[in-house]
Amino acid sequence: MVDIESDGPIPGDYSMISFGAVLVNDELDKTFYGKLKPISEKYDPEALAVSGHSREEVANFEDPANVMADFAVWIKTVCKDRPIFISDNNGFDWMFICWYFHHFTGNNPFGFSSQNLGSLYKGIEKDTFTTFKHLRKTKHTHNPVDDARGNAEALLTMKREYGLKIKF
Template identity: 75%
Template sequence: MTYIMVDIESDGAIPSDYSMISLGAIVVDEALDKTFYGCLKPISENYNPKALAVSGFSREQTLSFEEPKIVMQEFKDWIHKVCDNRPIFISDNNGFDWMFVCWYFHHFLGENPFGFSSQNLGSLYKGIVKDTFKNFKHLRQTRHTHNALDDAKGNAEALLTLKKEYGLKIKF
């Protein structure tokens, strides 16, 4: 299995009504050198200015981004290039990130190379430390900037720390 840490930024709360603006992914391994980053043109006229502001992009910038079908095909091709086995989708907030990625894959390509499940880094950490009030964010090395690739990398670093310092049994 190949763990791929994913992060997305969007201009609203749900796919279809709103748009995924950027997508970052990184293969979780010691090197952290296999990355993907794409910026996607909005699919809807709707957008929440506060949600979009988190991404650091203006609406005008997003309108010049790549067509979503192209980015999703590039992401799928990248997944197949970096995985010779089953890709595992993991993210900080998989409820949010997964719904956008899964919807976009199915809507634009008719399939999701990750299958039908995802994993949540935050829940994994809570289980390891046996405390549902704790969070893992202090384990990131890369600053959380809301650039989807920076955030995916920081989360991948946290997962590596769970293996090295907390004894998480996981294969990369």
């Protein structure tokens, strides 16, 4: 389960500021947290404010190439099978992770597809207007590890209580 925070709407022109990942298992005990130095001078102050960080603070974050290389190693270490990218808003989160992986490492360990947590729940409920967010236990704080953990909790609930067939 992955969640990202950015300082704008698209990768390349804007920067991914931070991201968190949680291996979905019963314990939710394997996490990754990356804080990335901006790749562009361009940023949207409102988008950056969501992350809770200032522009001065993010300027001191880590080199994105190192963070993405470390994340690739973490994925390889914790995933026993082909890793599957799942997020609350995979259209947004995926484009940043995919772009950063290809730009900085030349390869995306997740391949070329992703899964949307909200869509999984909508299918379970057979209702395109419903939301899974009440299934989170961890408060949604915009710390990407907290948010990924809450989403992973929701996915585990979908498996345990709603019969979602998913292999961990």
